[in-house]
Amino acid sequence: MSHKISPASVPSFCTSCVCVPHSVRRSFFNRLETIMAEESKASAGVPDATVFGEATACVYELVAFPNRGSAEAVRLLFALTNTPFRDQTITQKKAAKYKKTLKLGRLPVLFDDSTCTEIGSIRAMLQHIARKKSALNAAHVLWGLLCSRIVCFVPFPDFVLCVGGMGTLQRPREARTVNGPPWTPCSK
């Protein structure tokens, strides 16, 4: 999509008094605002998405670089457990800005909308999906419960911090919106 304003879209000014009809001026500025919003959205590093499975049933969102990398194991586990997920890719240029919107600041990252969880470690992602989908054997589940599940509930009213394994952070989904306010813990 081109974000340039074509010369034809610029309203013509009256040569004598530089007046422009209000409707023309309003439509021009509306268009300008739309373009600026689109540009800011693009520069914030909103990744491109591919949906595997039913889009309506998607509770998982995986954001990773376009190459296969370490996130491929997570995609394979999604495929193995027949779990629909949204696979979003982000380029290296946009990654730096996008990382600032994340609490953990790590890529690839997995968002679980059902539990409002942000997971920044491949191992934690795999264990999280496996626990939820019961893909682990009973021994693995027991091992996970005994050893790697560290849950820390913070008594703040507006969010719950929950660390499940290394690199997992639970927080409201609104907090990670690209153009939204930065995530700040409540001090009360």
Next chain:
Amino acid sequence: MDSVFEIVGVLNTAVRAVVYTRDIDTLAVAKLFHHGGVVETFLNQAQALLNKSSFSFTPSAGPSVADVLVFDALDVLMQLRPNCLARHPALQKAMKVVSQIPTVAAYLAKRRPGDFTDKGSNPLPTNSA
């Protein structure tokens, strides 16, 4: 499962340092696959773990995270050297079992090509295979 994470982690560190670069160094790839190199060590360890049933590539027993991790690692190696599992028929068979699971087969059929294959954005030099 921790053993699997450990051996796959060592392999991935070595492989990614070589393949995720703008220009893949064919000499570095050859070093990976050299006798006694990182790849051979990984394959031997994976074979040993498979014999100990630390991870079972059997769908009847239920696939585990370990299966996915090893399959992914072997898949990367197969893209670099398609005949690298020639001396490890058990691993070859195990990979085949996982890739024939219907949901996995469907994903493998429509996924993006890896960036270090001949179809990706960063194609592997043809003389390295």
